[in-house]
Amino acid sequence: MAETTEARTTADQIVMLERNALDRWGKGDPGGFLDVYGADVTYFDPLTAMRIDGHQAMVDYYRPWVGRSTSSATRC
Amino acid sequence: MGGKIHVVRYEMLNPYVVVDGNMALLTYNLVNYISDGRGGEAVGTRWNSTTVYHRCGDAWKTIHSHWSFTSHPAFQAMTAEATEGLAWVVVNNRFGYIDSSGRVAIRASFDEAANFSDGLAPVKVEEHWGYIAKTGRMVIRAQFESGYPFSEGLARVSTGDKFGFIDKTGRMVLPEQYGVLSGDFSEGLAGVCVQSGCGYIDQKGTMIIPAQYRSTEPFRQGLAEVHTTRAIGYIDHQGKYVWQPTQ
Numbered sequence: 493m494a495e496t497t498e499a500r501t502t503a504d505q506i507v508m509l510e511r512n513a514l515d516r517w518g519k520g521d522p523g524g525f526l527d528v529y530g531a532d533v534t535y536f537d538p539l540t541a542m543r544i545d546g547h548q549a550m551v552d553y554y555r556p557w558v559g560r561s562t563s564s565a566t567r568c
Numbered sequence: 569m570g571g572k573i574h575v576v577r578y579e580m581l582n583p584y585v586v587v588d589g590n591m592a593l594l595t596y597n598l599v600n601y602i603s604d605g606r607g608g609e610a611v612g613t614r615w616n617s618t619t620v621y622h623r624c625g626d627a628w629k630t631i632h633s634h635w636s637f638t639s640h641p642a643f644q645a646m647t648a649e650a651t652e653g654l655a656w657v658v659v660n661n662r663f664g665y666i667d668s669s670g671r672v673a674i675r676a677s678f679d680e681a682a683n684f685s686d687g688l689a690p691v692k693v694e695e696h697w698g699y700i701a702k703t704g705r706m707v708i709r710a711q712f713e714s715g716y717p718f719s720e721g722l723a724r725v726s727t728g729d730k731f732g733f734i735d736k737t738g739r740m741v742l743p744e745q746y747g748v749l750s751g752d753f754s755e756g757l758a759g760v761c762v763q764s765g766c767g768y769i770d771q772k773g774t775m776i777i778p779a780q781y782r783s784t785e786p787f788r789q790g791l792a793e794v795h796t797t798r799a800i801g802y803i804d805h806q807g808k809y810v811w812q813p814t815q
Contacts, residue, residue: 518575
């Protein structure tokens, strides 16, 4: 039961992270997503022909849609 | 922040998290609602979202994320794969383009359209194909019976039964002399068909690999599939078989 509770807590935590990112994105702020991306994040977008690799590449990708964005990732 | 994106509200549908040790997988569908311009809201883009999280100390970090379109009620159809940041869509039987935020980037005003490549896209207007820039401006006048996307700086077009190639100014650099089974440039060569068969030309129009095949496919990673009367083989850039024709 302890594991189930822990898994539920983790699931709630992750959904909360995602909702926070979506809330900020809807206001033109990609910071919620950028804050949670790891340094080596990979990303598939339907509007890019190739996978986007790495946190800085995501900062660069979002910049045209949202204007200036600054964020950095720490390695795990 | 620039704030170019404004989502009035969203619905996160059926979020589902699978946790396994230090890894977690989150999947959900997302429906964005945007302003309808009249004080109300309209359904925007619908998404599939898949995100892989990894525990990093006390925090969870995204190590992979994959977003794809599901459907969009405003569009009758849309391309399966967008290119160069734009995707063609169909609205009221007319073709236009949206950007990654789901907003209309080029108004739906064309009879037909294809994806962008080399910064231009072929569009059909009043029975003829021309090419637009990402601003939506027609940069090569609609004058062709058919027009295909640019590849390596040249686009395959026709005004009659034969195909030629134009450059990005619209100048016909390789005259219309190639048959309907001809293809586009890749890795410096284009498979084209003439009276004796199909072979490969370079960008000057020189037949580099003799026209001896029934049909050809584009080069990919140094190899091209070629079809003889009853068999399929693979050749390299010199036209040498690396896989002999096999039935």
